[in-house]
Amino acid sequence: MIKDITIGFLGCGNVGSGVWRLLEGFGEDIAHRAGLRFHIKKVLVRSLDKQRGITFPEGVLTIKPDDVLNDPEIQMVVEFLGGEQPAYDWMLRALNNGKTVVTANKVAFALHWHELQKAAKKQEVGLYYEAAVCGAIPIIHSLEESLQANRIDKIYGIVNGTTNYILTRMSKNAEDYSLVLKDAQRLGLAEPDPAADVEGLDAAYKLSILASLAFHGRVPFEDVYVEGITHISKEDIRCGQELGYTLKLLAIAKRNGLEVETRVHPTFIRSDHPLANVSGSFNAVYLHGHACKEMMFLGRGAGDMPTASAIVSDLERAASACQHQYPTFQNELNPRVALRHNTDWQCPFYIRMLAKDAPGVLSRVAKCFADENVSIAAVQQNGQRNNGRVALVVITHQASEKAMQRAIAALDQDIAKLESIIRVEEE
């Protein structure tokens, strides 16, 4: 006995086309195995004329949102629009019209999770979002249904393929940022306007979702500290490599009791850490739970078919669920759980300066750190002079973010000019 499910698409770009093709090519397997057959009744597009490499049956394409949102036959809506609006409004309308929503939209979801979930719960329909974070990697579902017996205290994610591709090339071939970015754009691995990726925003949306789910409490996007990779020089990457570190744009979330820190920034990690070997456009999420201990998920974080893999898996789960689950990111059973946001985290720091090559300089630099109780773990001075200046690299022990910022502010730039400061995670 096969159950028929009628679905509608909001948007049909890269990923939407991937879902169409996956259901076309693999739909019979799903029907035979799971007893589910998906019919795509309507696909909302901006233009009926655009070439998509797909032959849609007569009448499927539409430019009217209501054809998807108000059709009572459509049971599930898959949203591929991206961005906050109109995606959020339309998802909300779909839910309020009693339709299950499956989305790949990290922005609208990170910003409006609570409202969307409320609507879904009220209507007793499903809300699925595996594809919004890390493409094919089943990290959402694993956090929801496989790691629930854990107090998760740490998440390190490489959740943006574009920046990981750029940093991998810069690391392996000692290439310049701007050159690799241009190449990535040419290859379709970076957008014409790369800001959302290279400035870390994309990663921050995903981290907000991951941390909320892992910590069972709301971790708003606005609370995530964000720093991108646009200022990264190959010089820093090389210095780090010599010290045994690999540079990654990490999305970091830590929980200690009710205190939570969330930050996205370039990070030096030990080169033998499993994340250090995650190269190119791959994504990975590394986490630690009090029972499961260390765990890592690695896979394709983007691309039409990998993302479609997550979407269709959500469709199948939604269709076989006889009761949808709503993760308790706002804990109704235990309202005392109110996470506190910590902005003064502790970590070691890597600082590269151009220092005057004169007696007493190191001591004056060291004093700035000592005055703020920042303890130095290693100092490396590069012999090569450049206009009477030498490169001075300092690695600190664990230090408070704010103390470190004060120490840096106190540096006499005439004596030691700050070139870069990069946070380190020792694991």
Add this chain to the structure above:
Amino acid sequence: MIKDITIGFLGCGNVGSGVWRLLEGFGEDIAHRAGLRFHIKKVLVRSLDKQRGITFPEGVLTIKPDDVLNDPEIQMVVEFLGGEQPAYDWMLRALNNGKTVVTANKVAFALHWHELQKAAKKQEVGLYYEAAVCGAIPIIHSLEESLQANRIDKIYGIVNGTTNYILTRMSKNAEDYSLVLKDAQRLGLAEPDPAADVEGLDAAYKLSILASLAFHGRVPFEDVYVEGITHISKEDIRCGQELGYTLKLLAIAKRNGLEVETRVHPTFIRSDHPLANVSGSFNAVYLHGHACKEMMFLGRGAGDMPTASAIVSDLERAASACQHQYPTFQNELNPRVALRHNTDWQCPFYIRMLAKDAPGVLSRVAKCFADENVSIAAVQQNGQRNNGRVALVVITHQASEKAMQRAIAALDQDIAKLESIIRVEEE
């Protein structure tokens, strides 16, 4: 509103104690978050006197299986006995008595999955087994509910922590097998009788489960080719390293149409492959699906708390399921799917010989390979003579297993004595 669930344990060793402690320490969190509270009513043990580091309430421990199996109050039975019997009989009885079963037992499960699932279906109760494969890693649940939209064609698993620990030490420190094994036994990482691990059987049970699930068809344990690591020399590991390979005990399953090959054996993989960096007692499963592409799961494959993490997650899922799912490893909707077992797989081979250092030897060796259509990719001859013999290492291109065995059989051992033959996977 909190739902109370009464459970019973069959056995209470390392993992059972872990589950007890996890529920004791984290049970309130689960109650608050998921609205579920688990009560452990009975724990079957062999001896009431054994010290377990846990203070059980009066009357919980029992030596009578019926106290668990026949108690109508017990809704779920968790099985920790290990081994085929009596675990299988008792799980079957629990299911037939209308109890959901959660098990960590790869042996009983791999051998009797079909019968257990039949009983579970008939009684409409759950049968959960995440902990049977790779401890905390949610590979079972991911195959069941996150990767269903994929035609999975390849699985490479490092699914046995003991052998991975031994091979990692042999690789990193050039230590001898027997010495590392003794150390592993001393550290509790290998059993006093290590046969099931080092001879590859443990991995083969797990592979049978993984492959059945991934390929949606029965892949019996008996069909898995098994070769352990007892014959591995540090000499081979070193030769492989020089050629850019790392040695791992891989559990390999491949599917091509309806043809399936499953094998567990020491394998050379490229040292930059993600699996090559999985070190110590970690487990990992690397797979490829037609939509998700490459994916890897890494984590703790054993240990009390990691395994307990998987068990308690299964308990939660079982308790919140309003309808249990039964993976279609025997495809009822499409009975035409009958997987065929292929024993003549293709792969490159590494062969190390001690060859006579005399004119014409290489040509005679090469002829044995050529006669069987085995094409040579690389030859390395070690200059050092030993009793008039030199080490000769040959790497072949893709070759058929059977052709390779015939080529080896045709070698004149007086001319080139076979020292070792190790399969290679190029990815």
